[in-house]
Amino acid sequence: MESIVFDYIRREEQRQRENIELIASENFASENVRRAMSSCLTNKYCEGYAAKRSDGVGRKGRYYGGCQVIDDLEEYCCQKWREVYKTDYHVNVQPHSGSQANQAAYFSVLQPGDRVLAMDLQNGGHLTHGSAVNFSGRIYDFHFYGVDAQGFIDYEDLEEKARSFRPQLILAGASAYSRIIDFERIAAVAREVGAYFMVDIAHIAGLIAAGEHPSPFGLADIITSTTHKTLRGPRGGLIFCRPELAGKIDGGVFPGTQGGPLEHVIAAKAIAAEEALTPEYKAYAHAIVVNTAAMCREFQRLGYDIVTGGTDNHLFLIDLSRSHPDITGKDVQEWLDKHHITVNKNCVPGDRRSTSLTSGIRIGTAAETTRGRTAEDFVAIADRIDALIRELRDSKAE
Ligand SMILES: Cc1ncc(COP(=O)(O)O)c(C=O)c1O
Known part of the structure; x- marks a missing residue:
């Protein structure tokens, strides 16, 4: 007899397959x-x-x-x-x-x-x-x-x-x-x-x-x-x-x-x-850093504030408080989730909002780099996220 648990596993497999996973602490194990x-x-x-x-x-x-x-x-x-x-x-x-x-x-x-x-x-x-x-x-x-x-x-x-x-x-x-x-x-x-x-x-x-x-x-x-x-x-x-x-x-x-x-x-x-210990892993880790920098630069080009003004590693933090004062990190997390992009809300330094709302989102590239995405792909994902955030802002203004 197959357990109902395998239905949950299949559903989660499908969610992972369909979503762009940008949570900085996640990855896809071999x-x-x-x-x-x-x-x-x-x-x-x-x-x-x-x-x-x-x-x-x-x-x-x-x-x-x-x-x-x-x-x-x-x-x-x-x-x-x-x-x-x-x-x-x-x-x-x-x-x-x-x-x-x-x-x-x-x-x-x-x-x-x-x-x-x-x-x-x-x-x-x-x-x-x-x-x-x-x-x-x-x-x-x-x-x-x-x-x-x-x-x-x-x-x-x-x-x-x-x-x-x-x-x-x-x-x-x-x-x-x-x-x-x-x-x-x-x-x-x-x-x-x-x-x-x-x-x-x-x-x-x-x-x-x-x-x-x-x-x-x-x-x-x-x-x-x-x-x-x-x-x-x-x-x-x-x-x-x-x-x-x-x-x-x-x-x-x-x-x-x-x-x-x-x-x-x-x-x-x-x-x-x-x-x-493999050369493939070394190349992968390098690609993470390259991809994160490319995506971060694209957000900056689009007018977003990035905490510290950039990144040296696998993640960066978008501070929405100046560019989108009426939108919380939680709003963005939930809106992107509906559109198959997974991120997490995150406090930014000096945040006036609580940890359950926040004024920022954290983005990481390690998981999607495992999927073989390139710097160009991450730039396109940044453009897509920007379009969705603008949609969210317009829907809030209505
Ligand atoms: C810096 C740091 N330390 C410890 C942990 C805790 O790891 P775990 O979730 O495996 O308990 C995390 C998890 O996000 C982390 O970011």
Whole structure:
């Protein structure tokens, strides 16, 4: 008997096929990644870690029998991710998601009430970077560095706050920031004030892997990531750390914040790492950056304000507040959805509207670049979005 669930899956397949997907955190995983995720590995319980690993980190071993294959697989996955980032950092491939990677990282090196300096949600940070409605903001004492009037990270503000607030941890990385992040500068002030330096590369992980964005390896103490955004793997998380923090980080993941690892997803993460090591992936990551810049320039030509006036990575933010003061990000998201274009509403720096309305939209090109779209295609999509926004404005004015 076939379950009704497969009807939902077919409907979603059709929606994805028919829509232009411009959500900056999404991508289309390969057949191999999807095959691994639906494999028999989902049947296996294997809490813990292999007793002996090639990086020399000795562990108590697994809490279940029958983990011989799992041990080899997880070891292979770790090796592949170290290859991707050409690093000797320790890696933990068990976090179920980016949020869990961040939770485990904080849990590993901080105590409740410890001070953290990060970028807030309003300016492009992530919920897990200290939002009041998230565990992070409830458990730790987060303070935030800002962005300047154009939307660039205000490094002077960051340095000043680091010196006066004396955080235990400084966090870099964002969900909606379109510019290169100066990891060296942030690492220097973290060193000066004796804080751990953590970077959440969830969005730009694929660009870093391909050399399209400077790398925080060698500078950061802890690096967290997702594997499903620009990296194009399964939904999941990773944590890298300096070798001396390996024990703390592994303990922070299990038993600190998780139970049994998702080995079917870990297998898919290993495949994503293999894919990220290919010349095709390098060309893909370069194409993302080229396509994003072309699309962004077209919006500017059409009169739209772009936060920071441009982009260096896979996304950009359109600020509608001057060009279309009566239209919210939510209006645009819903209108485009009706016309088979998927974007998400997003706050812009200094936004007067709430996070549920917003004055901006975030656009990313990673998913449609996977579909083989070129810079010319993205320019045509920008023109189509502009026509739809004008239609929306006219319908509101009637
Ligand atoms: C910077 C950043 N960190 C962490 C996450 C959380 O990832 P997940 O949705 O897998 O929990 C996201 C997701 O959007 C993100 O953008």
